Amino acid sequence: MRRYSRITGTGSYLPPRRLSNSDLVQELAAKGVETSDDWIVERTGIRARHFAAPDVCSSDLALEAARSALAAAKVAPGDIDLIIVATSTPDMVFPSTACILQHKLGAAGGAAFDVQAVCSGFVYALTIADAMIQTGSATRALVIGSEVFSRILDFTDRTTCVLFGDGAGAVVLEASDSPGILATDLHADGKHVGILCVPGSVSGGKVTGDPLLKMDGQAVFKLAVGVLEDSARAVLSKAGRAAADLDWLIPHQANIRIMQSTAKRLKLPMDRVMVTVDQHGNTSAASIPLALDAGVRGGKILPGQLLMLEGVGGGFTWGSVLLSL
Ligand code: ACO
Numbered sequence: 001m002r003r004y005s006r007i008t009g010t011g012s013y014l015p016p017r018r019l020s021n022s023d024l025v026q027e028l029a030a031k032g033v034e035t036s037d038d039w040i041v042e043r044t045g046i047r048a049r050h051f052a053a054p055d056v057c058s059s060d061l062a063l064e065a066a067r068s069a070l071a072a073a074k075v076a077p078g079d080i081d082l083i084i085v086a087t088s089t090p091d092m093v094f095p096s097t098a099c100i101l102q103h104k105l106g107a108a109g110g111a112a113f114d115v116q117a118v119c120s121g122f123v124y125a126l127t128i129a130d131a132m133i134q135t136g137s138a139t140r141a142l143v144i145g146s147e148v149f150s151r152i153l154d155f156t157d158r159t160t161c162v163l164f165g166d167g168a169g170a171v172v173l174e175a176s177d178s179p180g181i182l183a184t185d186l187h188a189d190g191k192h193v194g195i196l197c198v199p200g201s202v203s204g205g206k207v208t209g210d211p212l213l214k215m216d217g218q219a220v221f222k223l224a225v226g227v228l229e230d231s232a233r234a235v236l237s238k239a240g241r242a243a244a245d246l247d248w249l250i251p252h253q254a255n256i257r258i259m260q261s262t263a264k265r266l267k268l269p270m271d272r273v274m275v276t277v278d279q280h281g282n283t284s285a286a287s288i289p290l291a292l293d294a295g296v297r298g299g300k301i302l303p304g305q306l307l308m309l310e311g312v313g314g315g316f317t318w319g320s321v322l323l324s325l
Pocket of ligand 1: 043
């Protein structure tokens with residue numbers, strides 16, 4: 001009998017400090033940076049974001065999201081044999097945030113590693129976990145996106161610092177006789193490294209280069225809408241399904257205009273697109289599992305429904321996962 005993987009629980013966590021656009025506008029004004037609630041809402045759809053306290057790391061946010069997903073799946077930490085954390089803001093250069101999280105959860109012995117694919121990180125991590133479960137390398141996985149993006153923002157650059165937030169989302173993915181995950185589709189094109197990057201690195205005990213986020217917003221926008229449509233069509237075709245069959249599109253929450261464009265290209269009404277960017281901002285690898293969990297806990301996303309998760313981000317990387325919940 002073929003072995004599949006299936007999501008059996010979701011969870012998420014947002015740090016308590018919430019900044020509305022007006023709160024952020026005031027904080028930035030004190031630094032001489034001019035922006036407005038109107039500009040942010042009109043260009044991005046963002047109304048608020050959460051920022052972690054200075055002593056809180058990605059593994060701390062991941063821990064809360066993981067505990068909530070484990071409780072929903074009724075799985076004990078000790079029964080997890082694979083942890084994958086998608087993050088671009090790890091606690092340390094090494095070891096991985098996944099290993100730190102494993103210890104905080106009180107689990108030991110299973111495989112644990114991080115995946116770095118920026119805002120596509122969660123769909124990359126879910127695809128890897130699905131493949132490992134299908135081949136029998138793992139049976140019960142925790143797949144997490146967790147970010148403290150506020151640490152890598154330049155709060156003197158209004159074109160980027162208004163866009164991002166911190167948070168974590170998690171799923172428990174378990175082996176199953178029935179799908180579950182129906183098809184996956186991953187891509188990257190490294191020639192676009194320069195349009196979205198944090199170019200600094202650690203060398204000889206110092207940070208070399210610039211350790212803050214740089215983005216060419218218009219180039220990212222144009223690339224994102226094209227690849228999201230292509231990947232959506234590819235993953236649907238692999239599973240023999242049509243866009244009209246989707247109950248929910250759960251896209252990376254970068255910008256409401258990118259989501260509207262993708263929905264329009266797929267002829268999906270916006271009431272079948274999960275939108276949390278208004279309340280969370282762009283939380284990079286955490287945004288898809290945060291939106292998924294918000295939909296599940298809010299009673300919108302229901303067992304048995306057909307979902308498409310779609311990510312796009314730095315690299316450039318992009319991809320989709322089609323699944324039945
Ligand atoms: N407040 C006020 N004015 C601003 C701000 C701000 N925060 N930021 C830029 N502006 C000004 C610019 O200086 C410019 O002024 P000018 O016309 O006098 O020169 C004007 O607004 C327009 O700037 P643009 O960059 O052309 O604005 P655009 O409509 O392209 O919107 C944005 C910028 C929101 C970044 C858009 O390009 C976008 O959504 N890009 C996609 C990028 C994205 O979502 N990235 C997230 C990370 S990547 C990912 O997750 C996939």
